[in-house]
Amino acid sequence: MVATCRPGCETVLIMNTQELLATTVDEHAALVGGLIETALAKRATETVLLADALDRITAGVVFSPVDLPLFRNAQMDGFAVRSSDLASVPATLPVVGEIAARATTPGALETGTAVRIMTGAVVPEGADAVIPLEDTDADGDSVTIRRSRTPGEYVRERGSDLREGAELLPGGLRLAPRHLAALAAAGLSTVDVIARPRVAVVTTGAELVRPGREVELGEIYDSNLVALTAALRAAGADVTLATRVGDDVDALLAALQDAATTSDIIITSGGISKGEYEVVRELFGFLRGTVGEVAMQPGGPQATADIAGIPVIGFPGNPVSTQVSFEVFVAPILREASQLPAGEKRSLTLAGSVSSVRGKRQFLRGKVVDGDRVEVVAGPGSHLVAGLAASDVLIDVPVDTTELDDGDSVETWTL
């Protein structure tokens, strides 16, 4: 290939000879997966309010600082009694007071008396059973109890749900509402969780314009910044930086250095194919990264580098290539790190026929019809961003398949 000698071209030329020629999808996924796993293993623990803890992952076992329930309390609205006073029923007892569910320190219950009690209220010393309201007849200052109860009935003993010091929640648990409820019930207002994956996104290309602005001929709207940011969030990551740079190596380097200070991982789009002005390729050359071809379509050019110890994953810039690259190389491992369900893969029946390129694993855009059939939508072009939006699966065509016929079984990745 031709290369005009620009700053850094020497390194780029060296790199070209080291290119990952015809690397397989699985090989590149293993490379990227390893980089991400190593980066995520270094994540810090952070303390968050319960209100912010939904879907976060506990950093360690949480032990209960209290007994649950906190105190012996009534399970029903009714009357607290000594069960020994109900040896024969019906029995009529004087009602000597009332205990509501609120801060209170009731005196001990005398033998031969009853106290009106509400659900959740402190059961007084001496009382050992609560008689539900529906088993009683109240008459002024006394109550007639129609059936006897054994000791402990309708009494919730202190610590009967969980003892102080016992495990309230395990470590590595993705926090659902019921887990937050348990933390709150134990009086905790915060929880230690593993930091979310912090990922920066840098899109590159002199042709890119922010949506909403005017474009001139030759410019296009940057869809990758929006798509990668949203895809990262959907995969459980925090997006620490989302920025766009033109075809300027210095600006790109500055953006990556900036991102590296706050991120575990950096993703770039664009600038790694074989044309001129491939700034990511150029910079990754300086950084002694890898830039090469993966045997897939879309998404053939792929790159990795390291900046200040932070892995940089370089995707190609065509919108469909960028999005498919994310789904194939990054989304699975981020979802796993956040304990999100893995993307669904299923076999469907192809509606129509497809030809594919030998030597490249194709991820065609498909739409499910009639439940278990899938038809190809849009062509294979990696610029067909509306076509991708109209699809709901990727059809995974094996590397050596060149023809698929109507009725063939195909593997699909649900988007």
Added chain:
Amino acid sequence: MVATCRPGCETVLIMNTQELLATTVDEHAALVGGLIETALAKRATETVLLADALDRITAGVVFSPVDLPLFRNAQMDGFAVRSSDLASVPATLPVVGEIAARATTPGALETGTAVRIMTGAVVPEGADAVIPLEDTDADGDSVTIRRSRTPGEYVRERGSDLREGAELLPGGLRLAPRHLAALAAAGLSTVDVIARPRVAVVTTGAELVRPGREVELGEIYDSNLVALTAALRAAGADVTLATRVGDDVDALLAALQDAATTSDIIITSGGISKGEYEVVRELFGFLRGTVGEVAMQPGGPQATADIAGIPVIGFPGNPVSTQVSFEVFVAPILREASQLPAGEKRSLTLAGSVSSVRGKRQFLRGKVVDGDRVEVVAGPGSHLVAGLAASDVLIDVPVDTTELDDGDSVETWTL
């Protein structure tokens, strides 16, 4: 039952005679579902930035304001040519310039010449094919092309992905990253979406203390506020207000009136059983709501009311009752409104035996073991908040079942 005459007791007594005695779970679910559906049907449309639009639902069809691609551009790095100049190959053509992917208005390509072109760059007038770099040999100011190309090859025609004015996205679509990418690619920076369900949470009870504070004997930590807030968010709702009131009808009324100004739906917990100081029951009496018993455990007491046209759904206050009530009566319909997947229900094999109360549909807390067996964790007590946290399914025991044996098939709701 006994009732001390307090303000509003007349209405409460009327209500007691109107009580929904032994209403079934399905009947109450239909009542609550209808109230929520009616409330959600009134939701407004709002315009949000693409960066905030993930998982939102489009308010209507979005038509593309532009052709996609915006202009005729190169699919490959290479040379733009007139295909008629390649009638015999190899053919050597003078390279008269270079077109990069950026703002530019190239002149028309003269017959018998080639121009260096980058992926995505404007294909000049006159050129009708792009020759990939790998099919060429460059030599100074000329290029030798080794194979011919038919008109249109490696040229992306303007509008070939989507025409201006055509449907870019349908209405009622939950926005995934690829949909946001399509909006951005068309130059849109915002999208009209349906407002999320706006739900207020009001927990009640003089015994409730905010987690993190000190408790006195008789007080417990409020876990319902945290649990309902998180559960609402997990079900796709915006929580507009989350507040706690004591056993004070005026304060409750003020909170509901406040909530009604910003919410589609209000959920309360506590205050609807048969004891004293049941402020929700009292207020719902004034409001001519329903307070009654549903044939289920936990979660028997259930209530509804209307305040300023906004439905109020009243759950019982025991933490397990509150959370199960949400799962059974509210979560399914909110999830559907947000196009979230329905909660998974599946048949599992019971490990151990269980006895249940005739006439009540039980939702026991269970834990899946060995993949397809489920064991009961914790007792049936509706205060066992740690037990609920330790479970991963609810075991749905039919209303008339009183005994289940080891090995029986049971229906479960995945939490």
